[in-house]
Each structure stands twice: as structure tokens, then as C-alpha cells.
Amino acid sequence: MSGTLILVRHGQSEWNLKNLFTGWRDPGLTEKGHEEAKEAGRKLKALGFKPDIAFTSALSRAQVTCDHILHELGQDGLKTIRDQALNERDYGDLSGLNKDDAREKWGEEQVHIWRRSYDTPPPGGESLKDTGARVWPYFLHDILPHVLRGETVLVAAHGNSLRSLVMALDGLSGDEIVKMEIGTGVPIIYRLNADSTVASKEILED
């Protein structure tokens, strides 16, 4: 067995609440979102987790979530690396549009394909496959070596950047990933084997 990888999607953002496609836009967290992030930190603390390093995206909702978690853990100031490789999937022309308005305009099925399919990009944006093509190499090169050294690594990122990571870690197919959702502020704990395969996975839901 090697180390531990803790994945957390940011708490609820202002645009999650308003039901807008967000992607690379940069809204802040709602009150509920701040609370979800703190609660994630409290859950991790109760279980005795103590990250050695943290990674987050270039977007504030993930960075603030990361800060809240580290604060709850009593680890303010822990080395934290911010990189846009962990950003949310770029929603292209859909960014800023209301998801219900989009369903009315293009139909329920088309919008679901843009939101959840593996390889169909939204207009002008990234598919989950495109997202994985930047998340996975970054994970392999920058994050995984820490886990394989036996460290505990916190990654605070986004629904779809984390879906692409979970897809690769769990070996899910393009069909299986369609049904997979990641909740805001819900930690996912992976223990990895020395050969980087998954030894165990636990989702810290309420």
C-alpha cells in the first residue's frame, strides 16, 4: 500500500445555485458552499486525515474550498499548488447560460449529452474526454508521485475535472461515466497500491 488521495469538489457556487453553466467562469461560493467546504474539513479531521500537500485549480471556488478544509484541519499555510489543469471542464458557448433555458432551446437529451457524455463537447467547449486529456497527465506527473511516496494528498477541484479523474482511477467506460455525479463538498478517499492501482475507495457522504 502507498498513500492516500482525497478528492473534494468545491462547495456550492453562486452559479450552481442560479443553475448556470459555469465552466471556466469564476463565481464565488454561496453561504451553503462555504459551510459544505468547512464540513468536508471537519469530516476529514474526525477521521484523522492530515494532508502533506494540497492541489487545487486556478478558480476561486476550488481554492476557497481548499482553504476552508485546511483551516478546519489546523493546516493553514500547507503547501498548496494551483494549476489550471485541474479547472472545471470549459463549457464554451454554454458558459453563463441557464441550464433550464438551454433544455428548452436544444432539448433535454442534447443538453444531457453535452453535460454528461464522454466525448461530445458542448459548442466551443471541452468534452469530458478533452478534460481528462489535461487532468490525467497532470495527475500522473504532479500528483501521483506524492501518493506513491506514501503521502496524503488533498485535491480540491470541480465536478467534471474530478469525474474525468475518477473515470480513469475506477476504470469506468464512456457509458458508465454518464451516470456518475460528484456531490459538492463530499470527500472521496482513495488508498492506492504501490503500483498505483486502487486499494480502496470511500465516499464520505452524510
Ligand SMILES: O=C(O)[C@@H](CO)OP(=O)(O)O
Ligand atoms: O456548470 C458547470 O460548470 C458544471 C458544474 O457545476 O455543471 P454540470 O454539472 O452541468 O456539468
